[in-house]
Amino acid sequence: MAILGPNGAGKSTTIRNIMGILYPDAGKITFSNYTDNSIPRHKIGYLPEERGLYKNVKVMDILLYLAELKDYPLDQAKQRALDYLKKFDLEGKEKVNVDELSKGMGQKVQFIASILHEPELLILDEPFSGLDPVSQELFKQEIRQLADNGTAILLSSHQMNLVEEMADRLFLIHRGKKVIYGHMDEVKKEFANFKCTIHGTNKKEELEQLPRVQRVEQENAHSIVYLYKDIDPVQWLKQLPDTLDVQELRLDRISLHEIFIDIATGKQLMQEVGEAYA
Known part of the structure; x- marks a missing residue:
């Protein structure tokens, strides 16, 4: 599931509530029969938007340390770490200090750290930021594999094309309130208007006279x-x-990107969802 919203909508606050970093003023958070602070932390994997690993520590050491914090068996963690390092083209980097890695490599290591302990819930905050296309594809493949194997995934990203490609459900918030929730296809069917792209020389005024036209843009x-x-x-x-x-x-x-822009700028959807913006 993807959680989306403009800057300041409440995405990070929601994630921090799930993680137990903040506490909700009202309502409750439930996951797998656990509620609020009773959710075992070893059941959650988290890739934060603000990347942060100890710099002067070897890659394998930081991975095993973080796995141990989640009560994951050390021997299993080491083998899984080696497998993932190979999978993400980091084979031979286990003895390299984190601060010697490129930004993309560091991001791969942090992603591995978030899934090494086999979490039941994986929270990914801007996981594709700064990745080249090849690395993006590796991340996408692994995320899909995890989802197919039963891991619940909560994805937060501003890269709408990737969200639209990967998420099966969408939760969009604005000003701290739910605006849209549902399966991706249902959301697009309900909120996504049609657009017609016409290549040719036509006057804007004539196109605006066509039936059921909202607006016309020309370039x-x-x-x-x-x-x-x-x-x-x-x-x-x-x-x-x-x-x-x-x-x-x-x-x-x-596209989902255009729906998001409507929300962020308070355009078309403001009228369609009414009180959700109040």
């Missing part, structure tokens, strides 16, 4: 026509006049 030789979500896509396309210059056309729903 160079293409136009993006934003439509209301209640349209019938096939029927709408049939109504396009022959006078339009259409060299290429694509009709789809707006």
Whole structure:
């Protein structure tokens, strides 16, 4: 599940409440029949947004130390650490000090530390930040594998394309309150309006006269026509006049990124979710 929201929405506060760093003023946190402070810490893995590992410590030593803090058997931790270092292209780095690693390598080590003890709940705060495409793919593959094996994953990220690709459920908060919650497909169906990208030379005023148009944006030789979500896509396309210059056309729903922008700037969704913004 992905937890999203603009800066200051309450994402980090929510995560800190789950971790037991902060305590909720109201309500309760429940996980696997445990409530609030009774949640065993060894059942949780956490990759914080602010990366932080002891600098003058060898990679293997820090991994085993953190695993021991989670009451994980040392012999199992060492073998799993070696396996993960190999998997993340860090083979031979176990005796290297953390401060000698590149930023990307350090991030891989911290990710390994968060999953080494086989947590039941894994919290990932901006896990893809600063990673190159190859490393991003490695992270994505491992996260999917963990989810397939039954690990509950809570993902917080501003990289909407990756969230949209990986998350099956979405929890969006704004000003400390729930705005959207549901399966990704259901959320997009309910909140994502249609847009039609038309490549060709057309006047903005003419496009604005098409049925069920919210707004039109133009750049160079293409136009993006934003439509209301209640349209019938096939029927709408049939109504396009022959006078339009259409060299290429694509009709789809707006992306999760665009839904997020609507929330962050208080646009369209403010009217649709009403009291959630009060």
